[in-house]
Amino acid sequence: MTCLALEASSLVKHYRGQNSPAVNGIDLSLQAGELIALLGPNGAGKTTTISMLSTLMRPDSGTLTLHGVDALRSPQSVRRLIGMVPQELALYPSLTLAENLRFWGRLYGLSGTHLEQSLTASVTMTGLEDVTQRRIDTFSGGMKRRANLAAGIIHQPQILFLDEPTVGIDAQSRHQILTNLRQLNADGMTMVYTTHYMEEVSQLCQRVVVIDEGREVVSGAVDALMADHPECAHLEDLFLKLTGKQLRD
Numbered sequence: 001m002t003c004l005a006l007e008a009s010s011l012v013k014h015y016r017g018q019n020s021p022a023v024n025g026i027d028l029s030l031q032a033g034e035l036i037a038l039l040g041p042n043g044a045g046k047t048t049t050i051s052m053l054s055t056l057m058r059p060d061s062g063t064l065t066l067h068g069v070d071a072l073r074s075p076q077s078v079r080r081l082i083g084m085v086p087q088e089l090a091l092y093p094s095l096t097l098a099e100n101l102r103f104w105g106r107l108y109g110l111s112g113t114h115l116e117q118s119l120t121a122s123v124t125m126t127g128l129e130d131v132t133q134r135r136i137d138t139f140s141g142g143m144k145r146r147a148n149l150a151a152g153i154i155h156q157p158q159i160l161f162l163d164e165p166t167v168g169i170d171a172q173s174r175h176q177i178l179t180n181l182r183q184l185n186a187d188g189m190t191m192v193y194t195t196h197y198m199e200e201v202s203q204l205c206q207r208v209v210v211i212d213e214g215r216e217v218v219s220g221a222v223d224a225l226m227a228d229h230p231e232c233a234h235l236e237d238l239f240l241k242l243t244g245k246q247l248r249d
């Protein structure tokens, strides 16, 4: 029997003071090595979903299994498997890149030679090997995003969650990040990522899950979804048709 990398069922999260749940019954399954995009208009519930999938936030109800382990009952035992690249930078601006990465590496239990080798691998992968001794607050926006990715992969997680990893950066850094994600995925890393950029999705993802108002609207392979809707010339048109909304406000 093959074990799924991720299996989530009926996830619900209702923030206090809000009229309706941010996430209202999301189901999701990923085979090991799959790369999927979680899409939805602003406020659809993407960040809340990815926060629950990565065990950062506990759902009000539902189940979550990562590589066969009940992640709600034993979050500590699955955290080593998980990498997170959050929308907000997870880096200390006054520390150098190497200091930041050592901090994250140690949190994941790395030390000594293994930590230094992992640091080298993550900065090489993200093209930052020449700037490890520079403080983060001297980096461009694109370099910060790449450093954020380096921090998320320092412990070579099996499942990587990325919340808008390419938002607001220059074309070169975006290209580099997409190339990195493709390489990591080709090497076997399972990935769930959110984005507003449809052209990325067509290039990168095997499957998309579109959510709106905390529920799944549609999911499937990009090609199959487009074939089901021949009236839509682009994924962007399909998205608008399915949700009645633009990807951005």
Ligand SMILES: Nc1ncnc2c1ncn2[C@@H]1O[C@H](COP(=O)(O)OP(=O)(O)OP(=O)(O)O)[C@@H](O)[C@H]1O
Residues within 6 Å of the ligand: 015, 016, 018, 022, 040, 041, 042, 043, 044, 045, 046, 047, 048, 049
């Ligand atoms: N900490 C919070 N407290 C209360 N409400 C919240 C909180 N975080 C998110 N929300 C609300 O929950 C809903 C879903 O938000 P979420 O950030 O998950 O959506 P999103 O799809 O990631 O949006 P965006 O594309 O704008 O990042 C929104 O209505 C948002 O205002």
